Amino acid sequence: MAVTGVDLHVDKGEIFGLVGPNGSGKTTMTNAITGFFPPQKGRILLHGQDITGLAPHKVARRGVARTFQNLALFNGMTVLDNILLGRHVHMHPSVFRTMLYPWLARPEEIANREVVEEVIDFMQLEGVRDEPVDAIPLGLKKRVELARALVAEPSFLILDEPMAGMNQRRRRSTWRASSSMRATSGA
Ligand SMILES: Nc1ncnc2c1ncn2[C@@H]1O[C@H](COP(=O)(O)OP(=O)(O)OP(=O)(O)O)[C@@H](O)[C@H]1O
Numbered sequence: 140m141a142v143t144g145v146d147l148h149v150d151k152g153e154i155f156g157l158v159g160p161n162g163s164g165k166t167t168m169t170n171a172i173t174g175f176f177p178p179q180k181g182r183i184l185l186h187g188q189d190i191t192g193l194a195p196h197k198v199a200r201r202g203v204a205r206t207f208q209n210l211a212l213f214n215g216m217t218v219l220d221n222i223l224l225g226r227h228v229h230m231h232p233s234v235f236r237t238m239l240y241p242w243l244a245r246p247e248e249i250a251n252r253e254v255v256e257e258v259i260d261f262m263q264l265e266g267v268r269d270e271p272v273d274a275i276p277l278g279l280k281k282r283v284e285l286a287r288a289l290v291a292e293p294s295f296l297i298l299d300e301p302m303a304g305m306n307q308r309r310r311r312s313t314w315r316a317s318s319s320m321r322a323t324s325g326a
């Protein structure tokens with residue numbers, strides 16, 4: 140079994156570290172919480188509500204965002220478009236409504252853009268925003284992943300080995316970014 144007998148509780152405002160050797164089930168836990176691999180047994184509660192077995196997009200809509208250990212960016216799309224996708228959970232107008240009444244969608248689009256711009260600035264991705272994401276170095280790709288998770292303004296953020304492959308300087312700045320985002324969002 141990949142994960143068995145795990146019982147943990149993360150409080151609001153808490154930074155919870157899950158440590159274990161390779162193959163101990165850290166990523167599997169993340170996949171279970173975020174709906175990628177629903178658990179065969181047990182329950183997962185978010186703010187007291189049962190989210191066990193919900194599809195990944197539904198878990199995302201409830202306020203959970205994650206990064207992927209092996210990166211899950213959309214190659215061929217720009218850095219900006221990859222980050223915008225993280226904002227999708229906050230975009231509501233249907234395609235038809237937007238086609239018929241574009242002015243209705245406009246204020247929402249502007250508000251969403253503001254958050255995205257703030258995060259791009261904050262993660263220092265301005266210089267590569269229009270680059271295809273497959274053309275940038277690994278360290279930057281990791282930052283794009285984190286940016287995509289942050290624009291969702293999640294109440295629960297799961298980072299799966301966000302600093303693997305980074306040097307000491309980059310680790311420090313990523314750590315600062317995650318901590319101050321937590322402070323500003325009050326999450
Ligand atoms: N879908 C799956 N079906 C069966 N076994 C799996 C599945 N996913 C992962 N495993 C196995 O479960 C174990 C836990 O893997 P997991 O990737 O969760 O560990 P990890 O703690 O994230 O490791 P690492 O530190 O290398 O990232 C491994 O033995 C892995 O091969």
Ligand SMILES: [Mg+2]
Nearest residue numbers: 165166167208
């Ligand atoms: Mg892992």
